[in-house]
Amino acid sequence: MRASNLWGIVNLTLITLAFLDGYLSLTPGRLRHTNPDAVSCLIILLMMPPFALWAVTYSIKRWKADPLPRPSWNRNPLNWWRDPLQALFISTSIMSAMAIGSAFQRPTFGSVAFWMLAVYVCFAIGLFAGQILVYRIYRQRIASG
Numbered sequence: 001m002r003a004s005n006l007w008g009i010v011n012l013t014l015i016t017l018a019f020l021d022g023y024l025s026l027t028p029g030r031l032r033h034t035n036p037d038a039v040s041c042l043i044i045l046l047m048m049p050p051f052a053l054w055a056v057t058y059s060i061k062r063w064k065a066d067p068l069p070r071p072s073w074n075r076n077p078l079n080w081w082r083d084p085l086q087a088l089f090i091s092t093s094i095m096s097a098m099a100i101g102s103a104f105q106r107p108t109f110g111s112v113a114f115w116m117l118a119v120y121v122c123f124a125i126g127l128f129a130g131q132i133l134v135y136r137i138y139r140q141r142i143a144s145g
Helices: 003-024 038-062 084-103 112-137
Strands: none
Touching: 003 084, 038 084, 038 112, 084 112
């Protein structure tokens, strides 16, 4: 088995596990002692785009990751400093899978489970917005093809 195939399996496994964990995270036992609310959602939503931008900027300046390789399913998702677009893409996919998995629990509006789902959605939207920002700002530094 080639390394690229292995990373493809690892990435799909991480996303599948995130979906399952999102579903299981809204059970009453797992929600005990949590207190998500609108303020935490707003903070997460506002902090994720600058985090994504900072991670890519740091990678370019500190580790000289230029040009930035486009993300794919067949690379290591944990290499934030050398391959930040890959890590950002897989992180966004994982948080989206968690949000979708937790939505299958269909939490009631205003409950702790609802706000936990909102936190996952804010993570996913914030990372996605960060990806858009990164692609707009660093489009000249992204490897073509």
